[in-house]
Amino acid sequence: MTLPPGQRALEGFPRFGTHLHHPPPPVPADPVIEIAGAVAEALAVRVSELAALPRHELTADLHCVAGWSALGLRWEGVAFSTLHREHIEPGPGVTHVAFEGLDGFRATLLLEDALADDVLVADRLDGRPLGPDHGAPVRLVSPSQYGFMSTKHLSRIELHAGAPPAQLGSTALSRWGLRAVGFKQHPRSRVWAEERHRHLPGRCFRHLYRALTPGIMYLSKQR
Ligand SMILES: Nc1nc2c(c(=O)[nH]1)N[C@H]1C(S)=C(S)[C@@H](COP(=O)(O)O)O[C@H]1N2
Numbered sequence: 618m619t620l621p622p623g624q625r626a627l628e629g630f631p632r633f634g635t636h637l638h639h640p641p642p643p644v645p646a647d648p649v650i651e652i653a654g655a656v657a658e659a660l661a662v663r664v665s666e667l668a669a670l671p672r673h674e675l676t677a678d679l680h681c682v683a684g685w686s687a688l689g690l691r692w693e694g695v696a697f698s699t700l701h702r703e704h705i706e707p708g709p710g711v712t713h714v715a716f717e718g719l720d721g722f723r724a725t726l727l728l729e730d731a732l733a734d735d736v737l738v739a740d741r742l743d744g745r746p747l748g749p750d751h752g753a754p755v756r757l758v759s760p761s762q763y764g765f766m767s768t769k770h771l772s773r774i775e776l777h778a779g780a781p782p783a784q785l786g787s788t789a790l791s792r793w794g795l796r797a798v799g800f801k802q803h804p805r806s807r808v809w810a811e812e813r814h815r816h817l818p819g820r821c822f823r824h825l826y827r828a829l830t831p832g833i834m835y836l837s838k839q840r
């Protein structure tokens with residue numbers, strides 16, 4: 618088994634994130650994903666409409682930038698590239714896509730990275746509907762990038778021509794103290810290149826991020 622540099626395998630798959638101090642957000646009765654920003658037409662795609670699109674299955678590991686990895690997760694859903702092709706008409710010069718969750722969390726990907734073959738809008742995990750801990754009703758899954766790119770409880774997709782100002786849910790992050798210790802997200806955040814930080818080599822941050830992660834994480838078997 619080979620892990621990306623600086624990662625440690627967990628036995629289970631815990632709930633994790635910058636919004637852990639809150640319970641998972643309630644799922645609306647008829648959830649939608651708003652498509653907004655630099656698009657020809659803003660619209661809302663019902664999550665139930667995703668069922669009409671071609672399905673995609675993917676088994677992958679999830680690598681948190683804090684240093685833990687959950688292995689062999691079997692995701693099912695729709696490729697982001699499919700959703701993009703069928704429901705999104707980008708305006709001129711779109712380079713970035715921001716994904717927002719019902720909890721207010723945001724992650725910004727380069728459009729090019731979001732359109733990769735392994736990026737999924739997932740509604741099932743390990744053969745079951747996605748539960749609240751892991752992003753119900755649907756989440757983004759981008760296994761080649763650090764976990765914070767994989768926005769849970771996906772409710773809004775925003776296209777941008779150029780990098781939008783805030784890359785991650787900034788209020789939550791400052792509460793978490795990551796800003797204070799110099800966290801600056803790398804625009805691509807690819808795990809195999811250890812892009813843990815915008816300017817500095819990722820290995821410099823292994824110990825720091827691990828130290829900020831509750832020890833209980835490493836005992837968790839929840840899945
Ligand atoms: N909406 C939302 N998505 C999120 C987060 C979050 O707090 N809220 N945390 C991110 C982080 S830091 C990681 S490592 C993964 C964790 O996914 P999990 O909770 O399913 O383990 O979700 C990412 N997506």
Ligand SMILES: [Mo]
Pocket residue numbers: 633634680681682683763764765
């Ligand atoms: Mo993470």
